[in-house]
Amino acid sequence: MPVIEVRWHGRGGQGGVTSAELLAKAAYYDGYKGVQAFPYFGAERRGAPVKAFTRISDKEINVRSQIYDPDVVAVLDASILDLIDVTEGLKPNGKVIVNTPKKPSEISVKRGHVYTYDGTGIALRYGLMVAGLPVVNTTMLGAFAKATGLVRLETVQKVIKEKWPGPVGERNAEGAREAYETCTD
Numbered sequence: 001m002p003v004i005e006v007r008w009h010g011r012g013g014q015g016g017v018t019s020a021e022l023l024a025k026a027a028y029y030d031g032y033k034g035v036q037a038f039p040y041f042g043a044e045r046r047g048a049p050v051k052a053f054t055r056i057s058d059k060e061i062n063v064r065s066q067i068y069d070p071d072v073v074a075v076l077d078a079s080i081l082d083l084i085d086v087t088e089g090l091k092p093n094g095k096v097i098v099n100t101p102k103k104p105s106e107i108s109v110k111r112g113h114v115y116t117y118d119g120t121g122i123a124l125r126y127g128l129m130v131a132g133l134p135v136v137n138t139t140m141l142g143a144f145a146k147a148t149g150l151v152r153l154e155t156v157q158k159v160i161k162e163k164w165p166g167p168v169g170e171r172n173a174e175g176a177r178e179a180y181e182t183c184t185d
Helices: 016-029 078-082 119-126 137-148 153-163 167-182
Strands: 004-011 034-040 049-057 072-075 095-099 113-117
Touching: 004 016, 004 078, 004 137, 016 034, 016 049, 016 137, 016 153, 072 078, 072 137, 078 095, 095 137, 113 137, 119 137, 119 167, 137 153, 137 167, 153 167
Parallel strands: 004 072, 072 095, 095 113
Antiparallel strands: 004 049, 034 049
């Protein structure tokens, strides 16, 4: 298997960096030998566009650069689509997973196979809030598992519960399950 590269687009405070890390951990638990997760930081602040990255492979990964040609793009906030081309460098047959209540056919991107799910709605239903704002990082992990098949939903739920033991982890794991079930292409 070649190295699978994932680029995360979100806004500061939405949990994109945590998503990248939890995906790497889930991939490791599911048997991948090489995993990486890392953020791209500039002068970002809460609400500003941010990026994070995950690499997954069945072999050791030696590259340490940003991801310029991703296989998958995860978009935590659909308003970013109006600001930047999230599909820049996306490989042929690449996947774009967008948190939006819209249908995939309603999303305009330059390339890629689009998947959508209403992560914000799910976060609101399950009370996945920080500082009064919905946090969609764990819901994106469920949608990612469905859209790519690279990690199992059960493993995603396991790493979520490890990160947040107790009721918070349970609610986030249920949000990931709903995102998995409702993610469509």
